[in-house]
Amino acid sequence: MSDVNSEEKTNSSIPIGRMLRSDTTGFTFGCLLPEPEVPLFGDFVKAPAQQGLTEIIGIIHNIVIEDDLFVRQLIAAPELPEAYIQDQRKNRQIPIEVSVLSVGYSSENNIIQGLPPQPPVTLDYIKRCSLSDVIDFTNVQDYLALILNSKETPVEELIGAALQRASKARPIEDRELFLLQAGKELARLLSDDLSKLNSILRRIQVNI
Amino acid sequence: MGLELNKLSKQVNKMGTTVASRSAEIEARLPKARATLKKITNNDPELKKKIKRALSMHWTGAIPTSEPVHAVFPCPKHPKRANIAAADGSQIYPDRHGIAIYYLINTGSIIFRHGLDEAPICSSYPSLFYENHDLYPNEVLIPSSLVNARRDITELRELAQIAEKEVKTAPTLLMLDNGLLLYLGLQTAEHRQSEEILGEYLETLSAIESTNACIAGVIDRPRAANVLRLLRLYDMENDMFDTNVLRSLGDYSQLTDRMLFGTLQPGERSAIFVNASPQNLERYLPKGQKIVFYYVNAGTREQPVILRVEIPEWVANQPEQLSLTHAGVVEQARFGDGFPYVLMRSHELAVVSWTERGHLDEMIGSSLHRSGLSAVVSRKAQGKQWTNSAKRRYGK
Numbered sequence: 153m154s155d156v157n158s159e160e161k162t163n164s165s166i167p168i169g170r171m172l173r174s175d176t177t178g179f180t181f182g183c184l185l186p187e188p189e190v191p192l193f194g195d196f197v198k199a200p201a202q203q204g205l206t207e208i209i210g211i212i213h214n215i216v217i218e219d220d221l222f223v224r225q226l227i228a229a230p231e232l233p234e235a236y237i238q239d240q241r242k243n244r245q246i247p248i249e250v251s252v253l254s255v256g257y258s259s260e261n262n263i264i265q266g267l268p269p270q271p272p273v274t275l276d277y278i279k280r281c282s283l284s285d286v287i288d289f290t291n292v293q294d295y296l297a298l299i300l301n302s303k304e305t306p307v308e309e310l311i312g313a314a315l316q317r318a319s320k321a322r323p324i325e326d327r328e329l330f331l332l333q334a335g336k337e338l339a340r341l342l343s344d345d346l347s348k349l350n351s352i353l354r355r356i357q358v359n360i
Numbered sequence: 361m362g363l364e365l366n367k368l369s370k371q372v373n374k375m376g377t378t379v380a381s382r383s384a385e386i387e388a389r390l391p392k393a394r395a396t397l398k399k400i401t402n403n404d405p406e407l408k409k410k411i412k413r414a415l416s417m418h419w420t421g422a423i424p425t426s427e428p429v430h431a432v433f434p435c436p437k438h439p440k441r442a443n444i445a446a447a448d449g450s451q452i453y454p455d456r457h458g459i460a461i462y463y464l465i466n467t468g469s470i471i472f473r474h475g476l477d478e479a480p481i482c483s484s485y486p487s488l489f490y491e492n493h494d495l496y497p498n499e500v501l502i503p504s505s506l507v508n509a510r511r512d513i514t515e516l517r518e519l520a521q522i523a524e525k526e527v528k529t530a531p532t533l534l535m536l537d538n539g540l541l542l543y544l545g546l547q548t549a550e551h552r553q554s555e556e557i558l559g560e561y562l563e564t565l566s567a568i569e570s571t572n573a574c575i576a577g578v579i580d581r582p583r584a585a586n587v588l589r590l591l592r593l594y595d596m597e598n599d600m601f602d603t604n605v606l607r608s609l610g611d612y613s614q615l616t617d618r619m620l621f622g623t624l625q626p627g628e629r630s631a632i633f634v635n636a637s638p639q640n641l642e643r644y645l646p647k648g649q650k651i652v653f654y655y656v657n658a659g660t661r662e663q664p665v666i667l668r669v670e671i672p673e674w675v676a677n678q679p680e681q682l683s684l685t686h687a688g689v690v691e692q693a694r695f696g697d698g699f700p701y702v703l704m705r706s707h708e709l710a711v712v713s714w715t716e717r718g719h720l721d722e723m724i725g726s727s728l729h730r731s732g733l734s735a736v737v738s739r740k741a742q743g744k745q746w747t748n749s750a751k752r753r754y755g756k
Contacts, residue, residue: 222704235472236695238479239705300638 169250171199174271177302178210178254181278182247191215192251194313196281198291199252199272202232208268209281210252211314213305217246217248250302252278253302253310255295265294283321290330293337300341308348309340312355317346319356331356386614393612393620396591397430410593415636417603421589422617422633424658426674429590435627436683441475443526446535446702447518448710449511452717454495454506457741459725462490463502465511468709469518472702474691480702481698484709487514492741497553505729509557516564525571531680532573534686538708540565540577540651540670541639562647568646569674574681575743578689580699584666586635586653587620588612616653620665624657626664627690632676652676656686658693658700667696 162237168190169183179199183191191197195212223240226232259269282288289295299311315334319327335353342349399409402424411423427433428750447469454463466487471481489495495502519534526532544554568575592610608616621630632654634640640651650673659665669689675681692700712720725735737745 222708225697232478232695235474235480238477238703239472239482242479243482243705244708280602334726 157256160309167279168197169247169278171272171274172249172280173274174199176254176271178252179208179272179278180249180251182249182260183278186246190280192317193314194310194317196286196314196317197252197278198281198285199278200276201268202270203271205259206270207287208254208257208266208272209263210254211299211310212250212312213253213302214251215248216251222236227291249279253299253305255298256289258289263289263292265289265292266298286318286321290321293334296334296337301337308351308355311352315356363695370628377718380635382614386619386708389612389615390619390622391587392485393615396594397444397587397620400429400590400594401422401527402426402428404594407594410596414593414601414606415641417606418638419525419589419593419638420586420605421593422653422723423636424590424605425632425634427631429587429631429633431631432624432628433631433686435554435629436687437532438474438687439684441473441530442688443481443530443532444474444535444688444692444700444702445471445522445526445532445590446470446537446543446700446706447515447521447522447708448537448703450707450712451511452711452712453507453721453739454501457499457738458739460490460728461495462724463486463507464488464494464712465514466509466710466712467511467514467518468711469522470702470705471522471690473530473743474688475530479706482705482709485518488507497637501756506546506553506557509542509554511563512538512542513557513668514566515644516561516568519575520564520567523568527571527573531684532571532574534568535689536575536577536694536704537580537707538577539653539668540575540672541635541637541644550580558643563651565672566647570596571670574675574678574684576673576675576685576689577670578700578703580665581724582616582618582655582666584617585612587630587633588615590633597635617668620660620662621655621657621666622664624655624664624666625697626660629669629686630655632682634673635670648674654686656689658690660697663698665693666700667693673719673755680713695743707729 155274169181171256172180174180181197181199190272191212193212197210198210199210200206223242226236226240229236240254254268254271256263256265258264296311299305299314300307315331318334319330322330335356338349338352342352410607411419411421411454414421421575443512447467449465451466451469452464453461454461466484468484469482473480483614497506515536523532525535543556559668565575588609589606592608592612593606597604597611624630632652634650634652651670652673653668653670655666655668658667667689671682671685676684689700692702695701696704699707728735
């Protein structure tokens, strides 16, 4: 558990980016060079909304590293020295765009799984959810239906990654039960789409 | 109605053919120019006599140095370790239609440590000018030419500061995205400011010299014709010419030095010449800062890019420093598609976008409101904001 605590302290309290654009179903934030551990596909993140009255919880479903003409020109350069690469990566402010699917929000200490009443606004800080945030949010599995219904996300991969994150947030002895319950909820939701169900279950079985 | 492109199509087509045929005519003058360059010898007493007379008539040609005028020099080896720094500036001019009268100079700089695998050091420093003595140096609003001159001196001062620190670790090359002859397109009323700025510029060049760093002003797509003026002078049958004849390029009309040196191979530079402009010989020379120049091909065999590189004579006189300017420009241009990478980055660090300018105006507006002042743009500026936005036409 000491490892879990230190990870929580290191990653959850630090903003990982700022809001670029949003709507009710999700939002996109920008950040500079990604750290090895943040942000990751399937991570749970949170963003303030309604002037701090609510906190939107979402799952990262896409990370886009933009290019520009300057970078394109350098790609063709032979034997590009490391200093030029470091300059482009560390000094130039080309934001990395991270897209998030909104799956719920917390309001007055209640967690609601569903679309938030208002999206976050431009330049708000985005933070990674702490392990306890993830555990609290994923104790109920209604958010899985939101992911399954989303049109623009790789649904099977995203559910697999999110469930793995939520499982790893828990003590080892609780993980199997958590994934079993998630599997049952997925079986209920996907009773008419056995191939998709099978595909997701295979992804989460690996980690049990 | 805005620009109706459909009404321009005939004119654009005609322009295309006209430009192509003019270009062919100009190119046809090049062989004679190159042949003349080959004929010139540095110790020609007749030419020396002509140059002396021409200089007395404010001739703006190129004076040969000890290097044969038609010589080419291959790119020397770049030192394994060198510091390459560049600075560039951008400005917001005072706008009497804006929410307040002010001007801004933003200076961007980059220090690239060649030979170390580390990210360069990047900085940008904005300065806001709003005091009476900044805005009304002669009781009238400061002209854009004076803002430009202040921007140029700020760039050079930034490089001088960098030089002091960087020379302690490795040979240091400073680069400017411009020539080193400060352009002061000022009116008579700004004479005192012009003198002050030029004085400060020359002092800063001397300060750089004392650090042992070298400096190069790099000009992309130069339009200068100093060397062609030398060829024109050589062609004259005797030294009985007048100012009007000296001003024209004769058979070399509309050619540029860049075209003349278009045969340089990748990495090669031309001979060094002294810029004969009166500003150089009357102002820079007495202060020990005479400016000389050469042309270099910083591109490839397929896509030559002829740059003009201006350096002080004290750089040209030190073989190691001269080599560093030559190799440094060529090496940096390898990663900037023919233009030094550090200059591209310093421009990027300095440039103020329209969006950023809008944010600055909002900040200033809020500050004025807090002080009980109204902050509104003029009616004309407001009208432009409305009408310059994307047009929407409903029906006919």
